[in-house]
Amino acid sequence: MNLKIHKGDTVEVISGRLDDKGKRGEVIRVLPKDQRVVVQGVNLRTKHQRQVQSQGRTISPGKVRFEAPLDISNVMLVCPKCSKATRVGLSRSEDGKSVRVCKHCEAVIDE
Numbered sequence: 001m002n003l004k005i006h007k008g009d010t011v012e013v014i015s016g017r018l019d020d021k022g023k024r025g026e027v028i029r030v031l032p033k034d035q036r037v038v039v040q041g042v043n044l045r046t047k048h049q050r051q052v053q054s055q056g057r058t059i060s061p062g063k064v065r066f067e068a069p070l071d072i073s074n075v076m077l078v079c080p081k082c083s084k085a086t087r088v089g090l091s092r093s094e095d096g097k098s099v100r101v102c103k104h105c106e107a108v109i110d111e
């Protein structure tokens with residue numbers, strides 16, 4: 001399975017929760033098995049942390065904000081060249097590697 005979204009890419013949220021729609025962020029994790037991605041600052045959830053003792057240190061209780069994974073079909077890659085949210089095509093580079101290509105400006109996204 002060749003996912004077209006990679007860690008470190010900038011993506012735009014195109015559907016899903018209303019308050020996240022149109023947001024852009026960096027992909028911080030890809031979960032290929034689940035077809036999900038974790039995007040910085042998107043799909044924020046709050047988790048309540050209990051007080052825990054860990055190796056003599058106390059981690060204080062409180063709310064922890066974290067990014068929940070969202071479906072890969074809800075995001076689109078933002079082209080680093082034309083900065084539009086775009087569909088991605090695949091092409092072969094000169095040395096035979098598979099590279100991603102922006103369908104807007106036809107720039108090769110992977111250097």
Ligand SMILES: [Zn+2]
Nearest residue numbers: 079082102105
């Ligand atoms: Zn482009």
